[in-house]
Amino acid sequence: MDRYKTGIRTFPAGSDLYYQGETSDEMYTLLDGWVFRYQILEDGRRQILEFTLPGAFLGFQPNRQAPMTHSAQCITDVAACVFPSRNVFELFRANPELALRMAWITSRDWTLAQEHLTNIGRRTARERVAHLLLELFYRVRLCDPSPRGDSIELPLTQEHIGDALGLTSVHVNRTLRRLREANLVAVEGHTLRILDPDTLADIAGFDSEAVLQRPLSTEPRPLHG
Amino acid sequence: MDRYKTGIRTFPAGSDLYYQGETSDEMYTLLDGWVFRYQILEDGRRQILEFTLPGAFLGFQPNRQAPMTHSAQCITDVAACVFPSRNVFELFRANPELALRMAWITSRDWTLAQEHLTNIGRRTARERVAHLLLELFYRVRLCDPSPRGDSIELPLTQEHIGDALGLTSVHVNRTLRRLREANLVAVEGHTLRILDPDTLADIAGFDSEAVLQRPLSTEPRPLHG
DNA sequence: CGCGATTTTGATCAATGTCAAAGGTGGTGG
């Protein structure tokens, strides 16, 4: 895989890796920083589909000539490994193991999207927020297992959270306050502390197995890095 | 692929192909009938993730030992081609083209899930219903191009629609009535007629390209059939 | 014909959105 990369590039916070509606001839392995995928409606309403962490693979679309179905924006400054998407399928044909990993990665993304669908479609604001915070907490932990403790760095605004959960940022604010008042979480600045993970998981109906989906040793690993 | 199938089986309407929380050692190519994938919360709330039509591939999960993250239920009587999932990865390794197709299929499912996320998260009830009806209309048409015309058979209850859209069936009913009163659609029994596709697409913010995603000839085809 | 499931409608209620304005915060340039 390394042979095909065009190099490592950095992107400033707020910039987009690619845009919905345009074709993209690059793919990315996120090395450092946070990115989110999102869709925009004509009138500006925004749905955040997923927050992606280092290790994520971005920009793959099975149909290369088709315009991207979503955009991807950097939340923080980002470092990413860039690949041309020109010859993905040839590459996959030449390296079956890569195709397998791609299937694995896409499938995991899809499972996460399903959790998000259920979260948005069938849970209350309180449950949704609790669920997202737990998801991000455990995903960040998984991504960087070193800092044991009850807090992570969370570079999101309340608007990000709202757009991911189908809520307004105002309502996210009120919901977070109530969770704070119940001594379940503490969100100060860009730090999230999970004070009562069990109660929170109970509220959220959070199943860490379903959300985290680690690869098994006998099965494919991530594409890169 | 055919060499690996254990055979064609039929399932009655209302039965489940597999259940969330259990492991499954079978995969299915849907040959005839409608199926939906769904998740259930502890208290019974249900989220329908996707309605699947003939040609769909069901039951693949990258991590075979893990319990299924969702269930799959037959809406109508169903005929499906059944495969053991025991040795998917060996199979994929032996047939790289299959892995590629799997990546393609999963990626398409994921794209559809993204549309659903935006639909549920950021659209009003009226927009959601319009969007779903158009999606199903065009997908059914794509699946069976023979019956040109403005109507399709739609074997869903209003509760199915509600559970797919994060609404109650009561509200779906009222919303459908308003769409009918505006002469946009006609839903009688199990037949859906799209009377004014353009206005409807306008309301729904519906982009048929994004939802339908046909394979290109140079790129992978569906797994089977 | 009769029964269970589904659709339809009404009345009322709760959750969340909208609008508006007042604090905070961090970063940047003078």
Added chain:
DNA sequence: CCACCACCTTTGACATTGATCAAAATCGCG
């Protein structure tokens, strides 16, 4: 080092959407 500015958070008052509860009408089917 300070002042300013853009952006973010927080809070209040009020509006609206969609949920809930309940009951009647209708449909499909044995």
